[in-house]
Amino acid sequence: MTELVTINVDNGVADVRLNRADKYNALSPEMFSAIIAAGEKLQTARDVRVVVLSGNGPGFCAGLDMTSMQGLGKGSGGASGGAPNLLRRDMERPENHAQRPAFIWRKVPVPVICAIHGVAYGGGMQIALGSDIRIAAPDAKMSVMEIKWGLIPDMGITQSLRDLVPMDVAKELTFTGRIFSGTEAQQLGLVTYVDQNPLQRALSIAREIAGKNPDAIRRGKELFEKSWRAEPRAGLELEAKLQMELIGSANQAEAVKANFEKRSPNFKDPV
Numbered sequence: 001m002t003e004l005v006t007i008n009v010d011n012g013v014a015d016v017r018l019n020r021a022d023k024y025n026a027l028s029p030e031m032f033s034a035i036i037a038a039g040e041k042l043q044t045a046r047d048v049r050v051v052v053l054s055g056n057g058p059g060f061c062a063g064l065d066m067t068s069m070q071g072l073g074k075g076s077g078g079a080s081g082g083a084p085n086l087l088r089r090d091m092e093r094p095e096n097h098a099q100r101p102a103f104i105w106r107k108v109p110v111p112v113i114c115a116i117h118g119v120a121y122g123g124g125m126q127i128a129l130g131s132d133i134r135i136a137a138p139d140a141k142m143s144v145m146e147i148k149w150g151l152i153p154d155m156g157i158t159q160s161l162r163d164l165v166p167m168d169v170a171k172e173l174t175f176t177g178r179i180f181s182g183t184e185a186q187q188l189g190l191v192t193y194v195d196q197n198p199l200q201r202a203l204s205i206a207r208e209i210a211g212k213n214p215d216a217i218r219r220g221k222e223l224f225e226k227s228w229r230a231e232p233r234a235g236l237e238l239e240a241k242l243q244m245e246l247i248g249s250a251n252q253a254e255a256v257k258a259n260f261e262k263r264s265p266n267f268k269d270p271v
Contacts, residue, residue, distance in 0.1 A: 004034035006056075007041065012049035012210035012269070013203065014042060021057025026065035027123050032101055035127070039104030046269050049214045050206040051112040053105070053131055054199050059118025061127060063145055095156060102130035102156040106225060109218045113206055115198035116182065116191065121145045126153060129160035132221065133205065134191040135198040136182030142190070147177040163228065164189045213251045214267055 008015045016038055018025035025031070042048055055061055095103040101123070105112040114131035122145040128134055136142070146153045153174060161170045165188055173180075182198075185191045195201040209217060219242040227235035246252050251267045258265035 004031050005038040007038055009045070009048055011207070012047065012214070013206045014045065014048045014051045015203070016042070016051055016053045018053075018055040018061055021055075023065060024057065024059040024062035024119060025055040025124070026062045026068075027101070028065045028068040031065070032097065035101040036097070036104060039101070039108060042108050042110075043104075046271065048110055049210040049217065049269070050110055051105075051108060052115060052199070052202045052206045053112055053127075054115040054202065055118070055124075057118075059124075060114075060116045060120045060140070061124025062119050063122025063124045064149070066149065098154060099156045102126040103159065105130040105132075106159070109221060110214075111206075111209055111217065111221060113202045115202040116140050116142070117198055121179075122153070123155045126155035126157050126160065129164070129190070130156060133193075133202075135193045135195055135201050135205075136185055136191040137196060137198050138181060138183045138194050140182035140185070140198075141179050142182065142185050143177055143179045144173045145177045145179075147175065211264070212267075213246075213255050213265070214270060215249060215251045216246055216255075218270065219246060 002019060004018070004020055006017045006019050018031075018035070020026065020028075020031055042051055093100075105114075105127075111133065112131040113133045113135065114128045116128055116134060116136040117140055118137075120128050120136075120140060120142045122143065125142050125144060128142075144153050144157070157174075165173075169188060180188075182191060182194050186194045193201060223238060223242055227238050230238075254265050254267060
């Protein structure tokens with residue numbers, strides 16, 4: 001059986017591919033589980049310094065696979081495609097099973113760069129929004145498409161879209177479900193860069209990040225994830241705490257030494 005999500009690690013860069021190409025990587029119940037499993041594996045991978053998330057085939061992700069969800073109606077989790085398991089939530093987590101494929105990338109302790117080509121519809125777009133940096137092809141097609149099926153977006157969009165666009169833009173995209181290009185997505189603030197080859201650009205950025213102090217990169221992500229909407233005191237105290245953990249550490253000392261010696265640093269992965 002073909003792996004629904006593949007992970008290949010090379011020099012600290014995890015190349016993660018949604019691998020249901022014949023279905024535009026559409027989200028079946030099995031695909032939900034495979035994406036979650038990949039994210040959970042990467043949460044504890046000490047040799048991974050950056051993640052690049054993309055989709056094999058003609059598109060990133062077409063959203064819910066409505067065919068696989070047919071026959072599962074109201075009362076069995078309709079708001080997430082009808083599968084009751086998709087709405088289950090462990091008490092210690094804020095997100096449910098349907099939200100986890102998008103939300104989990106914020107919990108991966110290293111940067112996640114998403115390369116978007118073809119389509120990123122509905123849940124596929126929400127998975128992309130869960131990443132730290134997004135690169136889209138100019139002709140990529142994106143949409144908050146749930147309204148087409150009489151639904152609202154429910155895969156963590158409340159935690160991602162609010163930090164990228166004003167509320168009126170979020171509402172317009174959600175109410176209309178209209179399809180827009182990668183170029184417009186950048187104009188709206190939904191993607192970081194537009195590139196004819198988003199995967200190549202993503203891997204290039206990933207390799208650059210992988211050459212930095214991995215301890216500082218991890219703490220940089222932690223800093224923003226925990227402080228972005230925190231009170232000033234909490235954010236300022238977290239800055240100081242994380243910085244104190246870095247100052248004088250082996251990798252920080254190596255960064256300084258490599259700069260003075262005008263050579264590439266030799267960083268060690270976190271233990």
